[in-house]
Amino acid sequence: MLYDLLRSRWLQALLKIYECLQHYLGKRPDPVMLQARALSREVVELLHEAPQSGEIKELRRLLRSPHFKASFLQETEELFLKLSWFDFLGGKKKMSALLSAHDTVAQKDFEPTLPPLPDNIPENEEAMRIVCLVKNNQPLGATIKRHEITGDITVARVIHGGLADRSGLLYAGDKLVEVNGVPVEGLEPEQVINILALSQGTIMFKLIPVSDRPVSNQTTLYVRAMADYWPLQDPAIPCADAGLPFKRGEILQIVDQNDALWWQARKVSDLSACAGLIPSNHLLKRKQREFWWCQPFQPHLCLKSSISSKRRMTCRLTKSVWKQLSFNAQRFYQAVISSAAMKFTNLHLAKASEKVECCVAEKEALWAKELVACMLGVFSSTVPLPHPAGFRRSMRLCRRKARLNQQSCYSRCPSSCCSALAAPYEEVVRYQRHPTDRHRLIILVGPAGVGVNELRRRLITSNPREFQSATPHTTRVQKSYEMNGREYHYISKETFENMVYSHRMLEYGEYKGYLYGTSIDAVRTVLDAGKICVIDLEPQGIQIARTHELKPYIIFIKPPSIGCMRQTRKNARIITDYYVNMKFKEEDLQEMEESAKKMEAQFGQFFDHVIVNDNLQEASAQLLSAVHRAQDEPQWVPAVWICSDNQP
Numbered sequence: 073m074l075y076d077l078l079r080s081r082w083l084q085a086l087l088k089i090y091e092c093l094q095h096y097l098g099k100r101p102d103p104v105m106l107q108a109r110a111l112s113r114e115v116v117e118l119l120h121e122a123p124q125s126g127e128i129k130e131l132r133r134l135l136r137s138p139h140f141k142a143s144f145l146q147e148t149e150e151l152f153l154k155l156s157w158f159d160f161l162g163g164k165k166k167m168s169a170l171l172s173a174h175d176t177v178a179q180k181d182f183e184p185t186l187p188p189l190p191d192n193i194p195e196n197e198e199a200m201r202i203v204c205l206v207k208n209n210q211p212l213g214a215t216i217k218r219h220e221i222t223g224d225i226t227v228a229r230v231i232h233g234g235l236a237d238r239s240g241l242l243y244a245g246d247k248l249v250e251v252n253g254v255p256v257e258g259l260e261p262e263q264v265i266n267i268l269a270l271s272q273g274t275i276m277f278k279l280i281p282v283s284d285r286p287v288s289n290q291t292t293l294y295v296r297a298m299a300d301y302w303p304l305q306d307p308a309i310p311c312a313d314a315g316l317p318f319k320r321g322e323i324l325q326i327v328d329q330n331d332a333l334w335w336q337a338r339k340v341s342d343l344s345a346c347a348g349l350i351p352s353n354h355l356l357k358r359k360q361r362e363f364w365w366c367q368p369f370q371p372h373l374c375l376k377s378s379i380s381s382k383r384r385m386t387c388r389l390t391k392s393v394w395k396q397l398s399f400n401a402q403r404f405y406q407a408v409i410s411s412a413a414m415k416f417t418n419l420h421l422a423k424a425s426e427k428v429e430c431c432v433a434e435k436e437a438l439w440a441k442e443l444v445a446c447m448l449g450v451f452s453s454t455v456p457l458p459h460p461a462g463f464r465r466s467m468r469l470c471r472r473k474a475r476l477n478q479q480s481c482y483s484r485c486p487s488s489c490c491s492a493l494a495a496p497y498e499e500v501v502r503y504q505r506h507p508t509d510r511h512r513l514i515i516l517v518g519p520a521g522v523g524v525n526e527l528r529r530r531l532i533t534s535n536p537r538e539f540q541s542a543t544p545h546t547t548r549v550q551k552s553y554e555m556n557g558r559e560y561h562y563i564s565k566e567t568f569e570n571m572v573y574s575h576r577m578l579e580y581g582e583y584k585g586y587l588y589g590t591s592i593d594a595v596r597t598v599l600d601a602g603k604i605c606v607i608d609l610e611p612q613g614i615q616i617a618r619t620h621e622l623k624p625y626i627i628f629i630k631p632p633s634i635g636c637m638r639q640t641r642k643n644a645r646i647i648t649d650y651y652v653n654m655k656f657k658e659e660d661l662q663e664m665e666e667s668a669k670k671m672e673a674q675f676g677q678f679f680d681h682v683i684v685n686d687n688l689q690e691a692s693a694q695l696l697s698a699v700h701r702a703q704d705e706p707q708w709v710p711a712v713w714i715c716s717d718n719q720p
């Protein structure tokens with residue numbers, strides 16, 4: 073009703089008139105008559121725009137009357153009121169009711185009445201202060217403690233934006249004498265807290281103000297939480313209710329670091345809320361260390377593979393190879409795939425080929441030979457390139473294998489695995505890339521099979537002039553149809569190892585005896601060409617990539633619910649260790665979900681954005697806009713990336 077009313081043209085017209093009158097009222101015009109005419113004209117012009125309702129006619133009549141011209145300053149105000157009330161009463165009974173309801177509410181005094189001040193106020197007014205606060209179901213916003221030396225009960229801290237802070241009457245260090253008439257001397261802080269907790273409405277403090285009020289000259293600091301914190305599960309927090317729970321990756325605004333152990337902070341996602349207590353950097357680090365020692369094996373657990381190597385073996389032929397097969401050979405191939413080949417676990421492709429040959433009867437030998445030839449042909453030089461650089465199967469399988477072999481995490485990912493012992497907060501600043509700066513590196517992270525490569529491929533093919541992948545390095549021999557720098561950079565083992573030792577590899581691994589890896593140089597080449605480099609990375613590589621130079625924007629590709637994946641992944645294929653594509657099985661989906669949870673738990677603090685890959689098209693669109701946002705809009709980045717004198 074209110075919405076309709078506010079949008080109605082007649083009210084709009086009245087408001088315009090009112091504004092116009094206010095304008096003249098402010099000017100206090102002299103002589104009155106001239107101004108009145110001018111006003112009259114303006115008002116009449118205004119009314120021409122308004123609908124010809126009865127109310128407007130009435131207004132017009134009033135405007136032209138000699139009454140109007142007499143003393144317009146008061147009259148016009150009244151006129152407006154008359155008109156509006158005329159209108160309301162004439163047709164808008166609901167509005168009238170609404171207004172009268174408002175008036176009734178407005179006149180009512182809802183504030184609790186403060187009690188009278190006690191008679192026994194000390195003579196020295198400066199020495200003692202009486203403070204009355206009305207709690208109104210909200211926390212007091214202050215904590216108390218026993219002074220270590222004097223044993224007095226004092227205000228330990230006042231929470232920024234809380235009730236006590238807003239009152240401006242309580243300060244950290246004030247000594248409590250009485251609470252609601254109860255002397256606090258001899259009481260434990262917990263007993264005083266109890267009195268406060270039980271008090272409803274008004275709380276009256278008698279206190280001795282602190283002589284040296286702390287002068288707050290702190291600058292506000294923004295940090296990214298690198299750990300989770302749940303105050304309700306922390307027995308050490310001075311007041312659990314005043315605690316601020318946060319999850320890793322959340323950006324916090326730290327408003328008070330006066331206390332060595334407990335800071336005050338807000339979440340940037342809710343800066344209007346009052347601050348809460350968080351453990352200081354030092355304290356949280358100590359807590360993490362204690363936790364780590366309680367569970368020494370916990371932080372060592374690296375992510376396990378999401379698609380296990382126990383997978384079945386099947387054979388996949390490229391389309392061109394498939395076309396080369398005779399009809400019978402195709403049928404034979406399909407039969408092999410659907411039955412016998414399912415049992416070919418952990419066999420090398422060559423061995424699988426032998427087995428196929430053994431399986432077939434004499435008369436089928438020709439087809440079998442053809443099939444075997446075709447299967448082997450998958451590796452041969454005649455097979456066209458199935459994927460562009462950065463999407464090569466060996467590289468992906470190598471990455472998978474590396475993930476599997478991560479038993480000892482220190483050898484591969486010292487920084488990320490020991491994150492429990494690293495800084496719990498990372499100072500961040502707002503950063504927006506200058507249009508002439510190099511683009512930020514885009515890193516996609518996600519459990520195997522979630523669709524990282526599919527999304528990356530779609531993004532790059534959508535605009536290859538804008539997006540490009542980094543060409544990986546390998547120690548394997550270059551094939552005749554390959555070109556150095558296109559599929560891979562082919563380098564010697566020695567050179568590869570040198571690159572690893574000099575930290576020039578973002579990630580690397582071994583597959584079938586060869587080394588594969590993505591180098592920082594390869595990323596740099598793409599960025600230097602003015603393109604946006606989009607790579608996928610195992611999360612263990614994130615820490616190495618997080619540098620001032622690359623300023624990576626990390627996007628986590630998250631699987632949707634298993635139920636949803638059952639629907640959407642019916643035709644999807646995952647790559648297995650034996651160069652074949654397999655349909656997703658239930659166990660694959662479960663492994664994917666588990667792996668995603670572990671990734672989030674261990675590396676969630678580094679994710680700038682999360683995309684749930686439910687519908688492929690929607691996820692692709694989300695990825696495109698996230699990538700553009702990363703390049704063109706301000707984002708929180710580690711402060712050290714921006715401070716030029718401290719570039720990691």
Ligand SMILES: Nc1ncnc2c1ncn2[C@@H]1O[C@H](COP(=O)(O)OP(=O)(O)OP(=O)(O)O)[C@@H](O)[C@H]1O
Binds near residue numbers: 646
């Ligand atoms: N949202 C989706 N809906 C349906 N199918 C999808 C979706 N996303 C990806 N797929 C399909 O799932 C399969 C696996 O995707 P993809 O190869 O991109 O996985 P990946 O995360 O790169 O795995 P890996 O790490 O093993 O390389 C592909 O067949 C892909 O087309």
